[in-house]
Amino acid sequence: MIPDALFHPKSVAVIGASRKPEKVGHGVFANLIQAGFPGEIHGVNPGGGEVLGRPVHSSIEGIPGAVDLGVFVVPPPAILDGIPRLAEKGMRAAIVISAGFKETGGEGVGLERALRDTARKSKVRVLGPNCLGLINTHARLNASFAAGTPPAGAISFFSQSGALCTAILDWAIGENVGFSKFISLGNKADISESDVMEYLSNDPETRVILGYVESIDDGVRFLRASREVTAKKPVILVKAGSTAAGARAASSHTGSLAGSDRAYAAAFRQGGILRAETVEDLFDFALGFALQPMPRGDRLLILTNAGGPGILAADTAEKLGIPLAEISAELRGRLSGKLPPTASLGNPVDVIGDAQADRYREVLSAIREDPSIDAVLVLLTPQAMTEPEGTARAAVQALAGSGKTAFASFLGEASVKEARKILSSGGIPNYLVPERAVRSLHAMLRYRRSQGGVPQDTPDLAGIRREEARSGIGAALAEGKKTLGEEESRSILEAYGFRFPRHVLAQTSREAVQAFEEMRRPVALKIVSPDILHKTDVGGVRLNLSDPESVARAFVEITSSARRMVPSAWVAGVSVQEMVTGGREVILGMSRDPQFGPLLMFGLGGINVEVLKDVSFRVAPLSRRDAVEMIREIRAYPLLSSFRGSAPSDEGGIVDGLLRISRLSMDVPEIQELDLNPVLVMTKGRGIQAIDCRMTIAEAKP
């Protein structure tokens, strides 16, 4: 929990308040004063004297009375020394602006650890180090060295890049965009993005939370926090460094398809977070949430004075699946008398090029009470007769308090400058081009959708023998094994409720034939060797053998082929397995992500995974809803429902299988990667059957 003192202090001390204007310690002190902070402001500087006309204290102990927020702009040793001393005076939160910690490597890493320890001991929460500071416009608190304070508003923004903070502040001040809290996270020695999100979720002055994230240290905490926060208000994040993680060595299908960005994408989705691809999108989307009511439904009306921009908006709506509202006969009737006959009463409604503000006003007041319209986009291109300012005023008047979600795109520059200001101060977000307005509505609709639906339940799974699986893995590790083939993985998976075909390990062709005869069904033969991972590649698999001669021949061919192609392999024997037919092949897998832990994968088997990479990912622990979503997300999903009249596959069986792998990967952290491939999905109600599997294991990290 972030103490309230960080954002709403009563008394702030700047340790390192400097007289020299070029010093950061001067900038912070000046910002505190210039932003009009109404509480006490204390400067501390060994030299004492005055800064900006205010007396500064020569020591922390010289500050009269209590201090609840400390801002540090001094070298690391002085910070480590100062925190306990200010804590004595009541400090609950500290902002460490100074650099010289983890980011410098070497000694700095130790200093950062010491900073964290000192803060914990002193019961002080620390923002930073190596950050720009923070701003809370509503408390008139600017505890940063940013060049200015943005206007007050409902958007809160946190950033792992201080420089991006300065750029966005500069833009916000220039464009008059209102902010609530502005938080530079720095090195995140203590306070993390999860802490900040939790705090802002309870902040009545924040309507939408934005963030720029490069890395997340505690993925599990982040996912939990996201779920809680996004249930209350929207969170929009840019994740940078998305593709830079590069390939990792992986020996499973799942591992080779998983990647850092897959894990982030999955976690964001499961956490209900809206991901913006660019910083521009971040703020585009934010404006809608900050200024407008949530759309009650998804039906959009586009109002324009020109065809082209209307088409561009309608195109974007169609691409994003946003339906254009139907114009009712009644509405058409009301409008037709008030607009020229050349106006178009479809959707877009086109009041045509010579429209002045009055035509816009007529349409907007007519639709104000229309229950079949949820959102309105007002477009304007500056033509000879156009009245941009009057139209902006008409839009603000008609749409304010209407309950409709309103956007505008007044195109051009010089002619619409004043009109844009009118829109902006009237609370209607304006976008340079119509497409961006529609995409912002789409972000709001996505958030709305993510709020409903199945709750995130914790699934109850029967018949799990946890200890059996753990001891099996423990024994394999004790033997120094790193990879478990089908024979060795199977019992672990059976302990988590997976069914496999009947099977017998044969060491001679006679044993193989005997096993076949006992099964009284066609069989498959597969080589069993810890040294052979890809059995098919060495001729180690034969399918659908239905007479004793074929079985005997296959045994000989398989073993001799394996010996020829992998002479060094130790061969345990040949597995004789009952052939299972019918069903669709799918793959269920898991690989472990460094930030988020177990990352589960689902896909249709064969080329769908390997060539088309048509797979979906989620972070464990999986809710039932997560499992359903990951199945339905793949492009080939129609194949699992009734395709071309075939019976639908047992989706419930896949959900159950995914939930069991999720549980297994949480329970047995030694499993690093897992492929269940193929798994046959039978028709509805008949479950799934695992055919082949393998896993890699390692001592779990603490």
Add this chain to the structure above:
Amino acid sequence: MIPDALFHPKSVAVIGASRKPEKVGHGVFANLIQAGFPGEIHGVNPGGGEVLGRPVHSSIEGIPGAVDLGVFVVPPPAILDGIPRLAEKGMRAAIVISAGFKETGGEGVGLERALRDTARKSKVRVLGPNCLGLINTHARLNASFAAGTPPAGAISFFSQSGALCTAILDWAIGENVGFSKFISLGNKADISESDVMEYLSNDPETRVILGYVESIDDGVRFLRASREVTAKKPVILVKAGSTAAGARAASSHTGSLAGSDRAYAAAFRQGGILRAETVEDLFDFALGFALQPMPRGDRLLILTNAGGPGILAADTAEKLGIPLAEISAELRGRLSGKLPPTASLGNPVDVIGDAQADRYREVLSAIREDPSIDAVLVLLTPQAMTEPEGTARAAVQALAGSGKTAFASFLGEASVKEARKILSSGGIPNYLVPERAVRSLHAMLRYRRSQGGVPQDTPDLAGIRREEARSGIGAALAEGKKTLGEEESRSILEAYGFRFPRHVLAQTSREAVQAFEEMRRPVALKIVSPDILHKTDVGGVRLNLSDPESVARAFVEITSSARRMVPSAWVAGVSVQEMVTGGREVILGMSRDPQFGPLLMFGLGGINVEVLKDVSFRVAPLSRRDAVEMIREIRAYPLLSSFRGSAPSDEGGIVDGLLRISRLSMDVPEIQELDLNPVLVMTKGRGIQAIDCRMTIAEAKP
């Protein structure tokens, strides 16, 4: 050919020059004068007198001397009357600004036809009607009623939406973006986008051609023009209304997957046109082409004073496949002495937060001559020590004339305003966010790539019996047929060189068995009925029959199943076909697009087409290069090369098949839709074999 008089007239007459400032005819006359047109300007108005201090003539005949360009701002009848009279005085081109033509429907359609006829008779080319007019900054010609004239530059823009023209002009004037020609196409009664593109391709004052297009009337002409124009200079278009075309009734796979936007996408691609998704992208991309030299290679250097924006730029580069330049050891050596030790000498090069202009200058002059860097992106975030203007000047000095393609993104607003102006007048395009700069470089690289490669050859195909196919279709049409099943389509396709398996039409089970025995191979049986299109759905297909009893039984079952399920169907018999095994199933298809004519489709068979919609399209006539590209474009393409050690498929055979369908669809315009599905592709060198096919036919439109 557009006459030069349209853009470079010697003498312009405005028919309808008006004294009243609110009239369009006044605006046009005023623009001509205010833009400083150095040639003669004549106003014509029945009232005579003076407009803006210049005498106007009361009739066309009153104009002294010759006129080569006429601008019409009078009602349609006066235009029809005036064109021949001004043509008498030497007019070669006319701009018809007035509305009241096709866009009003009814009578207007006839007026527009009359306008076109009159113009042709008078040998005058017409821009419009119902347009904003045109601007040629370099000739100081503003023959439009736009509110102002943009600065001169190298970008030319044409638009089918006049309102979008006004918005973009307003923006260009506000942001000081230079233009060469500005052309509002209006209703395109005569001059089309293809005419304009051709003219601009030969215009030395145009470096890049932009356009906003809603519809293209003559797709074949457009494709030909595009190929010629883009070989000379880049063309970037926004196509609006892309998704609005909606579904068309289609009975083939190809027809149901084809759509208007697929045809536009294919034609743009074949024509070498860069498609921008939004108007914003259009101008983002244009700035790079207009201001910077084409990149000599694709290696990008990113220079920044902050990590975050650098990562955002690098992410975008990686997503778009743009390699970051390697920093050579030598360059690293040169820089390390000049930058602080905390600077990062990777790529991005990070001169860190306290960098002033000098550090940027050091890096930029060091890389100026480095042959391993092709493009440079200079990023700046305004921090305490930052010198935005000095840095902008350093960038302009170091990069001008360096041969490197340079972009900048100076983030923020108030602090970087002046710096942006310096960049802009120094010819370095600046973007609000780094991602947009990288995407603009990507557009230049895409254009560069489209310039090379295999030339667009006209393939030479052997063994085509055109007349046989034409008479086959003619006979079917004469019989009133609209759909041709396998039996009837096959001979048409055989005449174009397609091979089918051996087949016999059997009318009794005895005949079927006899056919099977003569083939001495396993066979497939398929119902033959003009009333049954989807044979499988009615139990009308049996595969892989290898003994006489199975063949006899299959015959009975097929015919009785078909009779039961489609009692009304007339059954011609059962086709006994040799089973072809091996090979990969693909689909080759064609449907006819209203604008572009034959639209060819390629995809892998089965679920790849129906569920995954993994198909590619091109417009006929296909070049060999088009055919190769469409095969390689599908996601499942790896399956056709050597996949998992299997022999590669005969790609050349598919290319040949596609070229033959292209030819067939050009030669026989009566074929409306065509599915060859499946076609089996054998291993390399062994060609393709068509298994099933059908087509729909209709009288060809003239």
